[in-house]
Amino acid sequence: MQVRAGLAVLLLSMSTVAAAADMVQGGTRHLGVASCASSVCHGKLSAQTGRNVALNEYQIWSHEDFHSRAYRDLINPQSQAIAARLGLASAATARICLDCHADNVPAALRGPKFQLTDGVQCEACHGGAEKWIESHAQASVAHSDNVARGMYPSEQPLRRAELCLSCHMGTRDKFATQVIMGAGHPRLRFELQVFSFNQPAHVQIDADYVQRKGRIDNVNLWVTGQIENARRYLELLQARLPVAGSFLPEFALYDCFGCHHPIDRQRWSHSRAGAGIEPGTLRLQKYHLIMLQAITEVLAPDALADVVTATDELVQAGQASVASVQAAAQKLHAWIDAHEGWTRRQYSPDDIARLRRTVLRYAAEDKASDFGAAEQVVMGVDSLSYAAADHERHKAALDSLYNAVKSASGFDPTQFAGVARSVQGQF
DSSP, X not given: OHHHHHHHHHHHHHHHHHHHHHHHHSSSOBOOGGGTOSTTTTOOSSOOTTSSSOSOHHHHHHHHOGGGGTTGGGGSHHHHHHHHHHTOSOTTTOHHHHHHHSOOXXXXXXXXXXXXXXXXXXXXHHOOOTTTTTGGGOTTSOHHXXXXXXXXXXXXXXXXHHHHHHHHTOOSSSOOOHHHHHTTOOOOOOOHHHHHHHXXXXXXXXXXXXXXXXXXXXXXXXXXXXXXXXXXXXXHHXXXXXXXXXXXXXXXXXXXXXXXXXXXXXXXXXXXXXXXXXXXXXXXXXXXXXXHHHHHHHHOGGGHHHHHHHHHHHHHHTTTOHHHHHHHHHHHHHHHHHTGGGGTOOOOHHHHHHHHHXXXXXXXXXXXXXXXXXXXXXXXXXXXXXXXXXXXXXXXXXXXXXXXXXXXXXOOHHHHHHHHHHHHTTO
């Protein structure tokens, strides 16, 4: 009965992700960038004053936002080489590439101005505009009404995380497998708050925005991102991905750097590997699960032992059998679903400070010094410093942490733990 209940939770969650993707990529026509880019719409050359919207969003997207370059990346020499190794005629025509590098909706849902070559354009994130392109400019129409017409509510942290992760981690229908990465595709990594912050803002978070859409706190973005990353990872562990060369569990869901590092740079330790995991063995990733443990230690310390045990069981299952992985992933998935309220919680300054100290302590104690976990530690401390409004004061310490993870090939986990210890007292 427990397995059936866990499977029901998984199917419900996967259907939620599918519904989110459908809301953006299906159902209503996508009209294309040209429908948004005129000088009377979002195509102003500079931000307009005295308006609740700057109206230069197209300029920001086209000149500064990496999403606008996503399709062009498919025709560069690196992508051509990847396609050749995979036996594809062209990365620019293969669905497996276009599903994340473009707004690849079915032909029937493409309006007359739609161009696939626009890449990850407005509607890839905001939803097909057919039913709200006129109403969203009308002051009398509420944001909720536009959402009902097909606009995607990206201002909601959990919905944003679901959408971003559909490409930045993947889904059962689109995923960068071990085969694809072996052909040369860059390794995927994601942290919701940092990635949101690093993209050029094309919204003004002012009183009007907050009144219409609510406020997003940096700490909520970070907590939500970690929870949804962990949940999506557990879903993918259980999915048979419909991609040639895919395994179950997919090899890309194991810790890449457990094997891919110079042989004279020892990276294994008992504290990082976990209970029952021997040197030289494949280990499932647990980057976001470690961050989940840190969050749990602060918010629900009595539950910490449960999530640590469940994580250890999952990693051990990754060396046992597919059925063991599925059962362990279902157990953790249900635990996360039961604590989803953390994404909507209000966090005090003390909560933020304790979260940051705990994440950093995990690194200092060598609990989070695998390269992927170290990246999440650094981005987490960065995000929580913005949430604490003291980022500038800690810039030197943050630079030290970032320098310690700037190169995967040169990464030294012992050195990273030492850097974490050296800056602990500053936070």
